[in-house]
Amino acid sequence: MGHARSAVPADDRGYLPFMAGGIGAGVGVGFVLAAYVPFAAAGLLGRREDVPFLVQAHGAAQLQGWAGLFVAGMAFRLAPRLAGRRPVDARLSWATFALLASGAAGRVVGQSVPGLEQLCLPAGIAAALGMLLTVAVLGWYLLRTRRPGAWTLGFAAGAAWWAWWAAATSRSGMQLAERRYLLFPEHDPVLWTVMLGAIGNFVWAVQSRSVPTFFGRGQPSIRRFALPWAALNVGLVVVALQVFEPLRSARAEGSGLALAAAGMAGLAVMVGAFHARAHRLRPRARPAARYVAAADWCALGAAAALLWAGVHTAAAGVYADPGLRDAARHLFGVGTITMLIVGVAQLIAPIFALGRAEPRPPGLADHAAFWGLAGAAALRALVGVLTPWVAYDHRMALAGLAGVLAWYGIARFAWLALDAYRNEARMLELLARGAAH
Numbered sequence: 001m002g003h004a005r006s007a008v009p010a011d012d013r014g015y016l017p018f019m020a021g022g023i024g025a026g027v028g029v030g031f032v033l034a035a036y037v038p039f040a041a042a043g044l045l046g047r048r049e050d051v052p053f054l055v056q057a058h059g060a061a062q063l064q065g066w067a068g069l070f071v072a073g074m075a076f077r078l079a080p081r082l083a084g085r086r087p088v089d090a091r092l093s094w095a096t097f098a099l100l101a102s103g104a105a106g107r108v109v110g111q112s113v114p115g116l117e118q119l120c121l122p123a124g125i126a127a128a129l130g131m132l133l134t135v136a137v138l139g140w141y142l143l144r145t146r147r148p149g150a151w152t153l154g155f156a157a158g159a160a161w162w163a164w165w166a167a168a169t170s171r172s173g174m175q176l177a178e179r180r181y182l183l184f185p186e187h188d189p190v191l192w193t194v195m196l197g198a199i200g201n202f203v204w205a206v207q208s209r210s211v212p213t214f215f216g217r218g219q220p221s222i223r224r225f226a227l228p229w230a231a232l233n234v235g236l237v238v239v240a241l242q243v244f245e246p247l248r249s250a251r252a253e254g255s256g257l258a259l260a261a262a263g264m265a266g267l268a269v270m271v272g273a274f275h276a277r278a279h280r281l282r283p284r285a286r287p288a289a290r291y292v293a294a295a296d297w298c299a300l301g302a303a304a305a306l307l308w309a310g311v312h313t314a315a316a317g318v319y320a321d322p323g324l325r326d327a328a329r330h331l332f333g334v335g336t337i338t339m340l341i342v343g344v345a346q347l348i349a350p351i352f353a354l355g356r357a358e359p360r361p362p363g364l365a366d367h368a369a370f371w372g373l374a375g376a377a378a379l380r381a382l383v384g385v386l387t388p389w390v391a392y393d394h395r396m397a398l399a400g401l402a403g404v405l406a407w408y409g410i411a412r413f414a415w416l417a418l419d420a421y422r423n424e425a426r427m428l429e430l431l432a433r434g435a436a437h
């Protein structure tokens with residue numbers, strides 16, 4: 001058994017702690033708060049007065065923990081392959097993981113538990129250092145790549161947004177240590193730039209390489225990719241400037257969001273997949289393709305909601321459509337980021353590939369996980385869209401329900417990952433035996 005496990009090169013396993021940490025943050029904190037916080041906001045359980053702090057802790061657990069750890073792990077795994085260079089040094093990978101994970105954990109605990117807010121300061125510094133290490137590692141591969149392509153643009157912009165995220169995280173660590181809460185005008189632009197810039201650029205870069213392979217299409221050239229990519233990132237720079245008080249303007253923020261949304265829609269159409277017929281995949285891997293298609297439909301929905309809110313805000317000159325913005329945030333967060341993590345991880349993480357060596361059609365629990373996540377994305381978006389018409393308490397009760405559905409989908413994914421990890425040695429033996437016959 002020990003022999004079979006060692007057949008996988010040690011450096012190939014660097015993504016595992018990131019994946020385990022991301023799943024732990026999602027199942028243990030981010031999606032638990034996604035259900036608890038709205039139920040508490042609706043007065044159905046817990047304490048209403050905790051809600052403002054826990055909402056921000058939920059956002060941090062999802063962005064820094066669930067999405068951030070996954071993106072860093074997958075970027076560390078893919079950058080060397082795409083660049084045609086050797087894998088990331090295991091010590092560097094572990095150090096980055098330790099800083100990012102402890103930073104995310106400290107931030108969430110410090111903001112959630114009254115009296116522990118001082119923890120947010122060291123947590124902000126740890127997370128920022130981890131983010132800067134991520135930037136340095138990705139920068140190294142980008143400068144030394146032998147195979148530039150559309151992916152290089154996405155990775156470069158993504159890495160630049162991680163540097164911005166590092167600055168924002170250390171600053172918010174200081175603010176949280178003082179008052180346990182981040183003020184909206186500074187905090188909201190950071191949330192958009194992190195979600196659509198630091199995470200979003202990798203979403204499109206990775207799809208620009210993997211979707212054509214899975215679905216049998218040509219890869220987009222750098223030139224074609226560049227236009228929507230520039231719209232996304234220039235729009236986000238305008239949004240980022242809203243952090244600075246003298247530059248703050250609703251017209252500029254709205255225009256920035258609209259431009260970023262248009263770029264996102266362009267990228268989704270260019271590199272995404274909108275049907276689940278992935279004929280290049282082995283039959284065992286095909287069920288994962290429907291996650292990719294659902295993720296891209298949700299990205300289009302998010303782009304449409306954000307475009308509307310952005311244009312409206314720019315035209316009116318005042319902050320507009322909070323409900324549509326919330327719908328866009330969660331269509332992208334639950335629909336695109338989460339569905340892609342679950343789908344793409346099953347397609348490209350080697351432990352799942354090994355699991356597919358053994359034929360087992362998706363069971364009821366797998367279908368329920370997919371529909372649970374798809375239903376959660378739709379329901380959570382509806383909660384935002386209904387803002388002008390339905391009372392807050394009722395909307396929060398619906399959001400809590402969406403949180404429970406999403407939690408199930410993620411818990412099932414966590415179970416599959418654990419199962420694949422435990423079966424890895426047996427699968428390698430099976431494969432070796434198959435190859436010998």
Ligand code: HEM
Pocket residue numbers: 034035037038055056057058059060062063066067191326329330332333334337338376377380399400402403404406
């Ligand atoms: C179905 C699952 C989810 C539910 C039910 C849920 C629920 C909520 C609720 C009720 C809020 C507060 C909204 C407000 O006060 O306007 C919120 C905020 C937020 N959520 Fe979610 N959420 C879910 C999944 C996600 C995911 C997967 C992500 C990211 C990957 C995410 C990121 C955020 C962010 C960034 C905020 C804003 C936090 C802040 O203001 O600091 N959520 N969510």
